[in-house]
Amino acid sequence: MSAWRSGNAPLTHPSETVPETSHRPFRRFLVVTALRDEAVTFCRGAGLSFYPLSLDRALGADPGGNWREGGGVPVIYSGPGSWGLDNLGTLFSGGGVGLVLFCGFAGGISPSLMAGDILVATRVMKSGSESYPVFPPDFLSRRFRTGLILTVGNPVSTPAEKVRIQAETGGDVVDMESADWLACALRHSVQGWVVRVVSDAAGETLPPEMMDFVDSHGETSLRGIVKTLLMRPGLIPAIFSLVRGMVRAHKSLRDLGRLVSQQVESGYGPEGDFR
Numbered sequence: 273m274s275a276w277r278s279g280n281a282p283l284t285h286p287s288e289t290v291p292e293t294s295h296r297p298f299r300r301f302l303v304v305t306a307l308r309d310e311a312v313t314f315c316r317g318a319g320l321s322f323y324p325l326s327l328d329r330a331l332g333a334d335p336g337g338n339w340r341e342g343g344g345v346p347v348i349y350s351g352p353g354s355w356g357l358d359n360l361g362t363l364f365s366g367g368g369v370g371l372v373l374f375c376g377f378a379g380g381i382s383p384s385l386m387a388g389d390i391l392v393a394t395r396v397m398k399s400g401s402e403s404y405p406v407f408p409p410d411f412l413s414r415r416f417r418t419g420l421i422l423t424v425g426n427p428v429s430t431p432a433e434k435v436r437i438q439a440e441t442g443g444d445v446v447d448m449e450s451a452d453w454l455a456c457a458l459r460h461s462v463q464g465w466v467v468r469v470v471s472d473a474a475g476e477t478l479p480p481e482m483m484d485f486v487d488s489h490g491e492t493s494l495r496g497i498v499k500t501l502l503m504r505p506g507l508i509p510a511i512f513s514l515v516r517g518m519v520r521a522h523k524s525l526r527d528l529g530r531l532v533s534q535q536v537e538s539g540y541g542p543e544g545d546f547r
Contacts, residue, residue: 301536302372303347304360306449308489310376311347313522317529321536322347326489327356330363345536351489353425353448357456364460371463374454375528377521378421378447378468379428379478381438385470387517388524390416391445393466398423398451399441406454408465411535419444421468423451427480434474445470467528471521472514 303322305311311324325346348363350356363369378391385391392412397403397420408418422443428434437446450466457464472478 300369301345302363302369303345303532304372304374304453305347305349305376306352307376308349310525311349313525314347314375314529314532317526318345318347318533319530321345322529322533324349327351327359327363328489331359349489350449350453354452355489357452360453361456361460364457364462367461369460369462371465372457373465373467373532374450374457375467375525376447376449376469377471377525378445378450379434380444380470380473381422381428381434381446382419382444383438383474385417385444386473386520387470387476387514388520389470390524390528391421391468391470392416392418393421393450393468394418395420396423396451396454396466397421397441397443398455399425399437401451404451404454404458406464406466408467409535411531412465412467415531416467417444421450421466422446424448427478429478429480431475431477438474469521469524469528471518473517476514476517478514 303311303314305314308324308326315322315324321344323344323346325348327348327350330346330348350360364372380386380389392408393406394408394413395403395405399422403420420441420443422437422441422445424437424446425448427448428437428446434446437443445468447468450468454464454466
């Protein structure tokens with residue numbers, strides 16, 4: 273039986289045993305991404321029971337209202353990198369969240385991964401720090417490749433950088449959030465799963481200026497896009513070369529949303545909470 277389907281398993285470490293008669297209160301399942309674009313794409317695959325919600329709006333909801341007791345599953349976008357980390361801890365505090373799926377796009381550093389491939393973390397490591405084990409459910413780990421996600425403080429842009437980091441760490445993909453997200457969840461006794469979709473392969477260059485395309489809340493910044501392209505028109509060919517891979521990545525993230533939605537429908541409690 274997968275961790276998703278078993279009655280109390282999603283709220284515990286796999287080695288724990290919790291009786292079926294446990295009277296723990298219901299605790300919610302959430303999805304967290306960095307960017308609104310990721311949240312919207314996931315929801316398009318998952319269907320109407322999932323909806324994108326900014327972290328600011330989630331925290332601004334009336335206590336006991338909105339996502340906390342409402343139907344459906346919020347897909348909360350927190351902003352890139354460490355921008356929303358403190359607020360994410362507030363979201364997890366209070367015992368209302370039992371399980372969170374962290375997901376979104378990431379850069380491939382393993383040469384065997386292509387744009388659009390899905391990687392399920394069994395280990396997440398922050399550059400220069402210890403790693404965290406992750407215990408994904410069968411419906412993810414048996415369907416997709418598993419491996420190591422490396423979290424860094426700045427975008428990894430060039431193929432040379434990707435080769436170096438992969439040789440040093442043995443990582444498969446690189447991002448700017450997963451290790452901090454997971455550590456934050458663990459501090460609040462929230463179980464986390466981490467899944468990333470490769471947006472740019474190890475041999476591709478990702479212009480670091482693309483970070484200006486989103487703001488600190490994870491929203492697309494039209495002003496940032498226009499300003500960057502006016503200042504650096506030479507970036508346009510590099511960006512266009514990534515379009516095909518990004519199309520595949522968006523499709524894969526929609527597919528992930530569809531798969532997760534199917535599991536929710538078959539293993540969720542009547543009030544939208546894990547029992």
